[in-house]
Amino acid sequence: MPKRPRSTKPRSPRKSGTYRALRKRLLEAEQTLQAIRSGEVDAIVVGGPGGDRVFTLAGADHDYRVLMDEMSEGVATLAKDGLVSYCNARFASILGLPAERIVGSTIFGILPSAAKERVAALLQAGLLTVSKGEFELGGEDGAVKTVLISVSKVAMDTGITQCVIATDLSEEKRREQEVAAERAERDAALRASEERYRQIVETAVEGIWLVDTDGRTTFANRALAEMLEYAPSDLRGQPIFDLMNEESAAAARRFLGRRRRYSELREFGFRAKSGREVWALLSMSPIEDHRGRYLGAVVMVSDVSDRRKLQAQLMLADRMSSLGTLSAGVAHEINNPLAYVIASLDLVADRLPEIASMLGREGGQFLEQQVQRAREGTDRVRKIVRDLKSFSRADEETVTVTDLVKSLNTSLTLVWNEIKHRARLVKDFDRLPPVRANEARLGQVFINLFVNAAQAMPEGNIEHNELRVVGRTDALGNAVVEIHDTGCGIPPDHLDRIFEPFFTTKPVGEGTGLGLAICHGIVTSLGGTLSVQETAVGKGTVFRVVLPAAKSTAESVHLAPRLVPRPKRRGRILVIDDEKDLTDVTREGLAGLHDVMTTQDARQALEWIGAGARFDLILCDMMMPLMTGMEFHMRLATLNPEQADRVVFMTGGAFTPRAREFLARLPNLRLEKPFDLGHVLSMVNAHLDIASRPASLGVGEEETHAVPS
Structure with missing residues (x-):
């Protein structure tokens, strides 16, 4: 509206105020007309003597009706008594009723009876504020829908009206149920998978250990x-390191500290709760998050x-085997x-x-004493060597009649150094029956028992410790040996485990736990028993x-006779040994009663016999x-079998398998x-007494004591 030129004439106050009021009303009228023209208002409220009146512009609400009819939510308006004055198509669709039936009916008449009470409460609450509630509604088509009903108060020209907005949640609920079912299925599968893995982990023979960045246990x-x-x-x-021995703990810290991206294998030593040493092979693999950070x-x-x-x-068996071979060679x-x-x-x-x-x-007495x-010294050396030879034959399984007293004495001699600094030794086993056993194996049993006792x-x-070895014969004729010690007890x-393989109470490095198990097996194989008769801690x-006693002593070892009877005739003897001193002294010992030839080379002897010597x-x-x-002997058996039968083998220890078999x-x-x-004279004389005829000396006959060069 064009501005009017401002007047320069003075005006009176009355005229000036009237002008401003008229101008204000004119401006409001112009704005109202403009709003009507542009469609910004639907109705006009006009004041008058009878009060304000509302004038609705014809067609002004058409666009709004179209908009509500196209809404995805159902919309209805209710009068104060619940009469439906309007509903859009979506509201009718949600209720499953035609719109004509809904409009003009009360809301209670078109809803299921089960929902009426809740709807009434909802409408009552809707007079004060927006109220909502979910309902299960069934239409004439039989379909049941989940509907969210929202009620709010609206002031209109006809009075207070309530607006009802209905939202069909059926599809959303269906999707939620599907999602919930899928989630439940996934959760069940996850739980089943977790249970399977839990069972695998818990029933695994191998240990499974999870540690954090500091090596602390998070799962075992x-x-x-x-x-x-x-x-x-x-x-x-x-911490995993606290359960290891010192050396392994240091190695494990370095091992984990490298944080390799691949698994590594290594053996470590642990201490069990009881203090027992446990060796384990560990395979370590790093755990990382999605960013590659070490967890x-x-x-x-x-x-x-x-x-x-x-x-x-x-390794011990290998060392013992080597020691046995060495012992035989030394012997x-x-x-x-x-x-x-x-x-x-x-x-x-x-x-x-x-x-x-x-x-x-x-001088004679002095010489006799010396x-x-x-002779006493050499006899001791001979016994020691005999024991070494017995030890070296530990792999022989031949069972013969064995002197049990001798076996006990031999075993005690071998372990005497283990006993003498610990206890007094008391022996009470002079009279025991012989038994059928392998001498070396039986000695192994007693050596182990004596060492354990010591x-x-x-x-x-x-002065307070005692190792007592007692032998007797029981009522059944069995040989019984008891080893008593005053030690720590068991x-x-x-008690139920001492004969188990690998069970030991000795410190690490002092026992393999196989000694008693092997002894038990040896004694059992001989038809006997090994047991703990009694024990008390401390x-x-x-x-x-x-x-069991041997049934016959026919296989007992021959003892050298004290008296040497003179032979009925003079014999012809050949001595073959690479030790010249031995052949010389043997010749000297036999020469008084027999004709003796000696050589250090068996090939020379074959030449003599081949030339006719007998x-x-x-x-x-x-x-x-x-x-x-x-x-x-093999050459001689081909050359002269009769002379081969007259060979007596001298051996300081046949320590090769081939020699033993031979x-x-x-x-x-x-x-x-x-x-x-x-002993040699007795053997020679006894043989000559049963010989059928004397042998012809042949070569060198005139030199009865000759020593071939």
Whole structure:
């Protein structure tokens, strides 16, 4: 509206105020007309003497009606008494009724009776504020829908009206149910998967260990907990390093510190709750988040303690085998010089009266004492070597009639160093029946029992400690040996396990746990029993060995006779040994009663026999450098079988399997080194007495004591 030119004439106050009021009303009228023209208003409220009146513009609400009819929510308006004055098509669709039936009806007449009470409460609340509620509504088409009804108050020209907005939630509810069903299915599958994995983890033979970045336990399965003798909950929070020995803990820190992206394998030593050492093979794999940050590690744990014990036992068996071979070799090397030392002492002893007459009484007595002392010393050496040979034959399984008293004494001799600093030894087993056993295996049993008994008693308390070995024959004729010690005793909870392989209470490195198990197996294989007769912690233990007595003593070892009878005739003897001192002293010992030839080379002997020489006996060493006794006998058996039958093998220890097999196959006599001349003379004389005819000396006949060069 164009502005009017401002007047410059002065105006009166009355005229000025009237003008401003008229101008204001004119401006409002102009704005109203503009709003009507632009469709910004639907109705005009006009004040008058009878009050304000509302004038609705014709067609002004048409657009709004179209908009409501196209809405996705159902809309209806209700009068104060619940009469439906308007509803859009969507409202009718949601209720499943035609709009004509709805409009003009009360809301209570078109809703299910079950919903009427709640709808009434909702309408009442809607007079104060917006109120909502969900309803299950069924239409004439039979479909049941979940409907959200929202009621609000609206002031209109006809009075207070309530607007009802209905939203069909059926599809949303269906989707929610589908999503919930899918989620429930996924959750069930996840729970089933978790249960399967839990069962796999809990029933796994291997230990499964989860640790965080500091090496602290976040999870340990049952196998791991049992391996270390803990409850799984006890391990939670414990650093893995605290359960290891010192060396393994340092290595594990370096191991985990590298945080490799691939798994690594390594063995570590742990301490179980009881203090028992456990060796385990660990496979460590890192755990990382989606950004590659290190969160910890999963550790697979395999108990390899038994495998390590078995490896240690195999190494021990290998060392023992090597020691056995070494012992046999040492015995052989000692026996050769020892044989001629003993033989020389025997010769001196035989001539003592003659020598004493030349030395005088005092000189003769002195010489006799020294010879006797030397013979006692050599006898001790002979016994030690014999024990070494017995030890070296531990792999022989031949069972023979065995002198049990001798086996006990031999075993005690071998372990004396273990006993003498710990306890007094009391022996009470003079009379025991012989048993059928392998001498070396039986010795192994007693050695193990004696060592265990000794080690059960501390050193330095000899006057209070005692190891007593008692032997007797029970009512059934069995041989019974009991080993009593005053040591630490055996705890009751260990009694059922002491014969189990690998069970040991000794500190690490002092036992494999196989000794008693092996002993039990040996005794059982002999038809006997090994048991703990009695024990008390802090007081001692009694082990009992029961073995059936041998039915016959025909296989007992031959003892050298004290008296040597003179032969009925003079014999012809050949001595073959690479030790010249031994052949010389043997010749000296036999020369008084027999004609003797000696050589250090078996090939020379074959030449003599091939040239026609014959001998009543051929004493031949088994192990010689140029030609062994075995080779000599095989050649001689081809050359002259009758002379081969007259061979007596001298051996300081047949320590090769081939030599043992060879001797076991032949019926020829055997002479164990070191021997005394009395035993050799007895054997030669006994053989000559049963010989059918004398042998012809042949080559060298005129030189009865010749020593071939």
